[in-house]
Amino acid sequence: MTDNKSEGVPSAGTSTSREASDAMEKISSGIYDLIGVKGKASDNRPGVMDCSDKDTETHFRIFHPWSFYPTSASDLEVAMERLKTELPKNGWKIVDYGPDTSKNKNITLTADNNEKKAGIKITQRSKNDPPKLSLDVVSGCYKIPDGQEIERF
Template identity: 65%
Template sequence: MKTKLSARVLAAPLVLLTLTGCSMTDNGSDIPSAGTSTSSDAADKVEGVSSGLYDLIGVKGKTSDSRATVTECSGKDPDKYFRILHPWSFTPASSSDLEAAMQRLREALPRHG
């Protein structure tokens, strides 16, 4: 029973990726920029990052079926300022695989930036 409960609790969302352009400015300052892109291109890139994270997990399991979404920044030009959100979750095939998945992420994430 404890194993089943642990697996359910740990099946909570593993990754939530957000790309924010709302705080960018047009004043030519030295504030770092994420670059420029269309919202569609940015959503594709975020999904690519999610896919890469899934590959790093390296254990069998089930992911939620979700796509990246685009939201506007209040009061700003929606063609230039937007947010990309891609929430997804991963449930390992067995609760014992969770520790293996987390260990793989601890080791691989620093090497992949």
């Protein structure tokens, strides 16, 4: 699910964009449950994007960016450590973990879930006010059912 050019984006099957969006929200909700500390999630909705190298009339991906704000700033690191431990127990394979190249050296975790045909990138933004986790969940490439049109949102 990550941008590994050698593997490409896996197929996620056939679905309408609305059904795929609902599935992505369930994936994000499951990740939220793994955080395990008190806090609040942003109320962002999933969106539709194109699959590279595929017909934009018949193929699409779903992306769902959202943020988690712990009640206590000290819980931010606890939340990230829990995700690092709990994601692999729940079908996710961590493919990258460590500081990013920004001046803040934010800790970033990237993981793929082959069963769910989804990937996630989580960035621990300790220096933000308020501190937060930024989560970007993205699906594999869906094909729209015959006779249907991709709903863009």
